[in-house]
Amino acid sequence: MAGKSRSGQRIEPSFSGGNERSDDGFSAGERIAGGGRSSGRGEDPLPDRPRRPKNRRKQPRRERGGGFFGFLRSVIYWGIVLCIWAGIGAAGLVVYYGSRMPNASTWAIPDRPPNVKIADVGGSIIANRGATGGEALTLKDMSPYIPEAIIAIEDHRFYSHFGFDPIGLGRAVVTNVLTGHAVQGGSTLTQQLAKNLFLSPERTLERKVQEVLLAIWLEHKYTKDQILTMYLNRVYFGANAYGVEAAAQRYFNKSARDVNLGEAAMLAGLVKAPSKLSPARDPAAAEARAQLVLQAMRDQGFISEADIKTAMSQPPTHATSYWSGAQNYVADMVMDQLPGLIGGAVKEDLTVDTTIDTSLEQKAEQALNDVLAKDGKKLNASQASLVSVDATGAIRALVGGRDYAQSQFNRAVTAKRQPGSAFKPFVYTAALEMGLTPNSIRNDAPVKIGNWAPENYEQKYSGPVTLATAVAHSLNTVAAQLATEVGPEQVVKVAHRLGIESDLQANASIALGTSEVSLLELTSAYAAFMNGGYKATPHVITKVTTASGKVLYQANFDNPPRVLNPDVVTNMNAMMTGVINFGTGKAARIPGWQAAGKTGTTQSFRDALFVGFTSHLTTGVWFGNDDGKSMKKVTGGGLPAKAWKEFMVAAHKGLTPTPIFGGGQIIDNGLPVAETAPNGDQQTTIGAIISGSNGGQDAQQQSQPMIRQRPAQQPIQQQPVNQAAMNDDPEDLPPVGLADDNPYSSDRYYDDDIPPADIGDPSPTPATVRRHHRSSLLDIILGQ
Numbered sequence: 001m002a003g004k005s006r007s008g009q010r011i012e013p014s015f016s017g018g019n020e021r022s023d024d025g026f027s028a029g030e031r032i033a034g035g036g037r038s039s040g041r042g043e044d045p046l047p048d049r050p051r052r053p054k055n056r057r058k059q060p061r062r063e064r065g066g067g068f069f070g071f072l073r074s075v076i077y078w079g080i081v082l083c084i085w086a087g088i089g090a091a092g093l094v095v096y097y098g099s100r101m102p103n104a105s106t107w108a109i110p111d112r113p114p115n116v117k118i119a120d121v122g123g124s125i126i127a128n129r130g131a132t133g134g135e136a137l138t139l140k141d142m143s144p145y146i147p148e149a150i151i152a153i154e155d156h157r158f159y160s161h162f163g164f165d166p167i168g169l170g171r172a173v174v175t176n177v178l179t180g181h182a183v184q185g186g187s188t189l190t191q192q193l194a195k196n197l198f199l200s201p202e203r204t205l206e207r208k209v210q211e212v213l214l215a216i217w218l219e220h221k222y223t224k225d226q227i228l229t230m231y232l233n234r235v236y237f238g239a240n241a242y243g244v245e246a247a248a249q250r251y252f253n254k255s256a257r258d259v260n261l262g263e264a265a266m267l268a269g270l271v272k273a274p275s276k277l278s279p280a281r282d283p284a285a286a287e288a289r290a291q292l293v294l295q296a297m298r299d300q301g302f303i304s305e306a307d308i309k310t311a312m313s314q315p316p317t318h319a320t321s322y323w324s325g326a327q328n329y330v331a332d333m334v335m336d337q338l339p340g341l342i343g344g345a346v347k348e349d350l351t352v353d354t355t356i357d358t359s360l361e362q363k364a365e366q367a368l369n370d371v372l373a374k375d376g377k378k379l380n381a382s383q384a385s386l387v388s389v390d391a392t393g394a395i396r397a398l399v400g401g402r403d404y405a406q407s408q409f410n411r412a413v414t415a416k417r418q419p420g421s422a423f424k425p426f427v428y429t430a431a432l433e434m435g436l437t438p439n440s441i442r443n444d445a446p447v448k449i450g451n452w453a454p455e456n457y458e459q460k461y462s463g464p465v466t467l468a469t470a471v472a473h474s475l476n477t478v479a480a481q482l483a484t485e486v487g488p489e490q491v492v493k494v495a496h497r498l499g500i501e502s503d504l505q506a507n508a509s510i511a512l513g514t515s516e517v518s519l520l521e522l523t524s525a526y527a528a529f530m531n532g533g534y535k536a537t538p539h540v541i542t543k544v545t546t547a548s549g550k551v552l553y554q555a556n557f558d559n560p561p562r563v564l565n566p567d568v569v570t571n572m573n574a575m576m577t578g579v580i581n582f583g584t585g586k587a588a589r590i591p592g593w594q595a596a597g598k599t600g601t602t603q604s605f606r607d608a609l610f611v612g613f614t615s616h617l618t619t620g621v622w623f624g625n626d627d628g629k630s631m632k633k634v635t636g637g638g639l640p641a642k643a644w645k646e647f648m649v650a651a652h653k654g655l656t657p658t659p660i661f662g663g664g665q666i667i668d669n670g671l672p673v674a675e676t677a678p679n680g681d682q683q684t685t686i687g688a689i690i691s692g693s694n695g696g697q698d699a700q701q702q703s704q705p706m707i708r709q710r711p712a713q714q715p716i717q718q719q720p721v722n723q724a725a726m727n728d729d730p731e732d733l734p735p736v737g738l739a740d741d742n743p744y745s746s747d748r749y750y751d752d753d754i755p756p757a758d759i760g761d762p763s764p765t766p767a768t769v770r771r772h773h774r775s776s777l778l779d780i781i782l783g784q
Contacts, residue, residue: 003672092329101210107217112136112234113242116338118331120358121396121542125255127323127331132255134246135349136233139225142256145264146244147228148303150297153268155189158228163190163219165213190215193231237267238274239322243547251279251319254637261303262311265293283520287316322405326365329400329410330356334541341553342544350552353543355394364397365390367647368621371639372402379632381608381639382622385411385522388619392557393499393536398520398646402556411622416502416516421474421584421610422600422620422636423513423522425572426495426528428471429478430486432568433494437668438468438575441480447509453479469667471575472583474599476512483511497563498525499535513600523611523620529596530613531573532661533564569663577664580612587641588612590648594659597644599636606630610640615658617651619644 113131120126128134139147151158157165165188187195194214199207218227223295237247247267248256259267269289279286295312297303334352339345368384376382377406388397401411409415431440444462454476461477462469470478472735483491488506495504500522520538527536537557544553564572576596579585584599590611597612606628611620621640624631 016780026754056226074219096237101213107198107214109230114346114348114350116335116346117349118334119351119353120356120361121354122358123353124358125249126327126354126356126358128246128249129335130329130346132234132242132246132765133240134243134249136243137245137256139229139232142232142244143259143264145261146256146259146267147232148300149264149268149293149297150189150271151228152300152302153293154271156296156300158189159224161188161190161215163188163215187211188215189231190218190227193227193234194218196234196236197230235271236274237270238278239280239458248324252317253325260308260311260314261294262290262314263292263317265297265311266317268293278319279317280321283316284317293533315418320405324403324405325385326399327356327358327361328403328404328408329412330354330361330398330540331396332394332400332408332410333413337541338544342540349547351545351547352541354540354543355396355542356540357396359401360388360397363650364399364647367398367643367650368402370646371623371643375639379634379639380625380629381631381634382625384413384621384623384639384643385519386410386619386621386643387520387538388617388647388651389469389524389527389536389538390617391527391531391534391536392560393524393538394542394557395520395538395540396671397619397651398540407626409626411455411626412519414518416518417607417622417624418520419513419517419609420514420600420602420604420607421476421479421638422598422611423495423515423517424471424474424479424511425526425576425598426498426500427483427486427511428467428575429498429564429568430490430494431467431482431570432571434486434490436467436482438466438471438571438666439478439668440467442466442467442470442481444475444477447477447481449480449484451507452480454509454512456523468575468578471598472578474579474584480508483508495525497535498528499537500525513602519609519622522609523618526597526611526613526620527618528563529569530615530618530661533562533569534560535567536560536618560710566661567667568667570667572695573660573662574664574666576612577660584635585610585612585641587637588645588648590645590652591615593648593657594646596660596664599641601635603683604630605632605634608634608636608638610636610644612644612648613660614648614652615660616655617648618649619651621647 017625054727072110115128115130115132115135117135118126126179155161155165159169166771191211191214194211195201195207198214199211222230223281233243233245235244236242237244237250239250241247241250243266244256247270248259248263251266252259252263265290266279266286268777269286269292272289275281277286277289285475291312294303294308297353298305298308334354338350338352342350364386368386372381372384376384384399386397386399387395389395398412400412400414401407432438441464444456444465446459446461456476462475464477465475467478467482469475488508490509491510492504492506500517502515502517502521504510507514511574524536524538528534537560539557542555543551545551573596576598577594579598580588580595585597588595593614595612595614597610600609600611601607607622607624607664608631609620609622611618613619621635621644623639623643
């Protein structure tokens with residue numbers, strides 16, 4: 001009972017006593033058992049702890065700091081951890097890839113490949129040659145729109161970052177992730193420069209790390225303006241153009257100094273994809289990209305909305321697909337000659353001054369294209385070339401072909417073709433030097449020389465004719481006879497003396513131009529007739545200087561040797577004047593100017609030439625086909641003479657007409673011309689001769705006093721020409737003052753200048769020359 005009553009008594013919990021648990025109030029040795037009785041002895045039993053109902057769900061214990069903010073704190077925490085580890089990993093990569101690079105103390109900016117700037121006689125740029133395609137410019141030299149456009153579209157924080165732009169990189173990464181493909185690049189201009197200077201274009205992590213390291217080094221070593229200058233002079237703009245100067249010349253045919261706002265925007269747009277956005281390949285895409293650049297420039301405050309409207313109102317750029325223009329033939333020629341003049345390869349930027357007159361160059365190209373466009377297809381003539389030189393041999397214009405973009409082969413310099421009858425002046429010169437005169441008589445009749453039987457066109461012959469008549473009408477039989485008389489070896493010597501450098505075959509057929517020569521050397525040899533008998537060495541380079549102004553080469557052609565007697569020149573010029581006034585070259589007449597020249601046509605009409613001169617210029621023109629196919633009866637007096645006339649008329653516009661050397665008169669005083677000595681008052685320097693070729697009549701008159709004072713047998717009297725009887729077209733009339741009783745005329749001669757068949761057969765032994773007139777072919781054969 002007693003125990004029972006105790007068990008039902010309420011006992012209050014006690015907090016006294018020694019061995020208490022720190023966490024919940026129980027002593028260490030206590031256990032709660034069964035009905036709550038205590039198992040201990042001598043101690044007051046503790047009341048049973050109330051038991052929780054079994055059906056009551058255990059409440060989850062609320063974690064400290066749980067909920068959204070706890071999640072956010074976790075994200076931040078682990079984000080920081082990840083960033084730390086990423087930083088450690090990035091640092092490791094930088095250290096690893098950086099260790100694979102050369103020591104920073106050895107880093108240096110590689111030299112920019114040398115550029116050769118080629119300038120015309122007035123200092124204007126003809127072309128740039130070299131690996132870059134253009135010279136380097138300073139920021140102050142180039143159009144200010146160019147650096148502004150580049151910065152606006154490529155790196156608008158250029159002047160604030162340290163070579164690597166984390167903001168720009170982050171923006172590019174986000175944009176590319178959102179779009180699913182690469183839309184933006186995170187490289188700064190400094191990084192792009194580092195890549196262009198030192199690294200390959202491959203896209204690897206190693207290259208990107210090295211690019212950043214090099215960019216930081218560049219920013220540490222150079223100023224922002226220096227970095228921008230290097231970038232603009234080296235960045236690739238497509239079409240083999242490196243740097244803004246090369247690109248401006250390539251796409252706009254102007255210097256980067258003169259680029260306008262719209263053009264600058266187009267150049268800046270090219271950097272992203274030079275080939276895809278090229279105005280030569282896709283003008284619409286280039287224009288659209290340029291408009292984006294303009295908007296970026298406005299957003300950055302470089303230009304106003306009004307500036308954009310002005311730029312967009314300008315006519316669109318029409319760039320050619322390739323380098324074009326006849327001046328590029330000249331540039332290639334310069335680069336071929338340059339190493340030999342400076343003693344080796346080009347190792348630094350050079351400026352080459354040339355003899356080219358850009359205005360004449362353009363007129364020459366236009367003349368050839370005009371004639372080809374009008375009659376080329378109809379007459380099966382696909383190509384043409386032209387060379388024009390002055391009295392010293394300086395090349396004033398040179399066109400190597402119809403279109404440089406289509407073919408870079410220089411037909412005026414590199415190609416060698418048979419000149420046909422255009423070679424005959426050397427034969428007649430040799431004959432005059434052996435004692436004959438323009439009034440000497442030879443028989444125009446069928447002739448056989450060994451196994452060779454030269455014939456005139458349509459096998460028509462005129463019997464006894466003067467040499468002047470034979471030249472004017474390009475009689476093959478007379479030229480062949482003369483070559484046999486003087487000897488083919490002598491003809492070769494004369495040609496070489498006047499400037500022909502090609503190998504010539506010393507046979508009888510040389511009289512009809514069967515040995516191949518270039519148009520340049522043929523034209524330059526004719527210049528000896530123009531200048532009064534001095535050798536005219538063809539040249540195009542006058543001076544070569546370095547960027548610092550050091551002269552590496554200076555041309556000097558002031559004192560050329562005399563190669564012809566002045567009287568021989570006078571008579572040759574008189575005979576070649578007849579070619580234009582009365583003979584095969586009538587299509588080459590220049591209104592108001594006295595001119596002389598010679599036509600040339602090769603077998604089967606494969607080549608047609610006209611070479612002629614005034615007192616101002618000597619010009620040679622060739623027409624034909626690269627594959628040697630025949631044209632449709634195109635002779636030297638046809639397309640070549642027409643193109644020659646068009647060019648020469650344009651080239652002489654505004655100049656005062658002056659007569660050619662000798663005035664077109666024939667000297668025949670009964671003495672062998674080669675044995676006569678010049679009078680004391682005859683000019684003996686080329687400077688005196690040339691002084692009258694630039695439009696001054698007084699100087700020209702002073703240069704030839706001997707011609708007017710020498711007593712001679714009746715020269716051709718100058719009388720007004722019966723123009724109405726000769727030609728209905730006043731534009732084609734010969735100059736006033738030519739003889740009305742034409743000594744070159746022959747009703748049975750034709751304007752066609754065609755060599756006979758079977759050219760090139762062995763020639764007989766040269767006959768001995770006799771200095772008296774022979775009136776028949778029989779006399780020649782019998783040696784009487």
